[in-house]
Amino acid sequence: MVRRFDVAVLGAGVAGSSLAKSLADRGWExxxxxxxxxxxxxxxxxFLxxxxxTMLKTFGLQEAVESINPSLIERSRxxxxxxxxxxxPLPGIAFGVSRYSLDSALHxxxxxSGVQMLPATTVTNVYPDHGGYTIEAKQGEERKDLRVRAVIAAWGANGHPVLSRHRPNPDRTYIGVKSHFRGLEMEPVVELYFFDGGYLGISPIEGGLFNVAALLRRKAFRNAEKTIEGLLDAACGRNPRLYRKLAHAVPVQGTQAAVAPVxxxxxxxxxxxxPHVGDAAVMIPPLCGDGMSMALRSALLCAPLADRYLTGRLSLHDWQREYSKSVRREWKGPLAWGRLVQRLFDFPVLPRLFLGAARWAPGLANGLVNATRLKEADL
Incomplete structure (x- = not known):
């Protein structure tokens, strides 16, 4: 039996979930x-x-996120x-909230709002069909065929294993690892520790826990133990202050995760x-700390255009043109500056020079932080 919907969003992360809610709020199946x-x-x-x-409020998600009791973060170190x-200092108060809790709240x-959610469902094919699309999928051993008028990709930075065309160069990629810890004492601050081959962030989250997430260049850590614990230990061995920071912290079992290639x-x-939203469209280097904000912004840009398309007020061609133009306009500066900062911290001597210059000119660091962030949306 073919199930019919107005729109399918492929990927239930921050961008996909908020976009799906926004479209359902507009009355679309x-x-x-x-x-x-x-x-x-x-x-x-x-780190939100x-x-x-402001965008969470626009999507009607602010109360859901605040109900998690996220940690409040005032500055970065x-x-x-x-x-x-x-x-x-940050330009406002940020939230520290685990993806485990955040995704649950968004879902x-x-x-x-009326969204039909299909987790653990693998899309095997999407093809145009009589002015819309047919989606072939499997949930366990059960086949599911869906007929929709529009499809939006929110499947993350590494794409869909079948539908995405992107294939990264392994020599230029990173490994991402994370674990929650308890037993740390921290101010309302997110800390970024840099070392040869990558960096690691520590951020307070809900429940008195701390998220420890690292981005490691694969080539630089090829001899490290290939476990999450082993990679985090290897990272700690490259920054003495990081080693001391985590020396007595206790990992929370079941919270570990890894992703590669990045x-x-x-x-x-x-x-x-x-159309693509979130990391499927654009991925800014994680050290900029604006990834989830950018996911929300892409959904915010895409939702009204999808609505106009579904009501017949916008052609598919014009949807593509307007959305692509909006993303280029809003991401051009932050993406360029974000990648510049990423390259800066890839060379050991340059970060020291930058920190020295920033002490003499405090506005330099603030200016660079602002350059890697999206401007306030006109909502």
Whole structure:
């Protein structure tokens, strides 16, 4: 039996869930499909930047997120392998919240708006069909065929194993690992520790826990033990202050996650047969701390255009043109500056020079932070 919907969103992360809710709130029959089970732990900095809060309110998600009781974060602290540090105030209050809890809250809100959610469902094919699309999928051993008028890709940075065309160069990629810890004492600050071959962030989250997430260049850690614990230990061995920070912290079992490859050189893909949102469209280097905010922004840009398309007020061609133009306009600066900062911290001597210059010119660090972030949306 073929099930019919107005729109299918493929991927139930931050961008996909918020977009699906927004479309359902506009009255469209919406299905949200993800190939993984939920709730689950994901590799993520688990840092919702100050820019996110206005967008959460626009999506009607603010109360759901605040009900998690996220940690409130006021500033960031950069710590180099030789011990030098720089503290930078944030432009507002950020949230520290685990993806396990955040995704659950977003899914609950989407379902409450009428979204049909299909977790643990693998999409095997999507093809145009009489002015719409047919989606072939499997949930366990059960085959599911869906007929929709529009499809939107929200399947993350590494794409869909079948439908995505992106294949990264292994020599230029990273490994992402994370674990929650308890037993740390921290101020309302997110700390970034830099070392040869990568960096690691520590952020307070809900429940008195701390998220520890690292991005490690694969080539630099090829001799490390190939477990999450082993990779985190290897990272700690490259920054003495990080080693001391985590020496007595206790990992929370069941919260570990890893992802590879992570490709920070991929060109933006706003449209490839279907529109892309979130990391599927654009991925900014994680050290900028604005990834989830950008996921929300892409959904915010895409939702009204999808609505106009479904009501017949916008052609598919014009949807593609307007959405691609909007993403280029809003991401051009942050993406360029974010990749510049990423390259800066890939060379050991340059971060020390930058921190020294920032002490003499405090506005330099603030300016660079602002350059890597999206401007406030006109909502």
């Amino acid at each position: 919406t299905v949200l499909i993800d190939r993984k089970h939920f709730p689950r732990h994901k590799v993520c900095g688990e 930047s100050p820019e996110s809060r 950069l710590i180099l392998s030789k011990g030098a540090e720089l503290e930078v 609950g809100s989407a379902i409450g 490709d920070l050189t991929r060109k933006p893909v706003t449209w490839s047969s279907i």
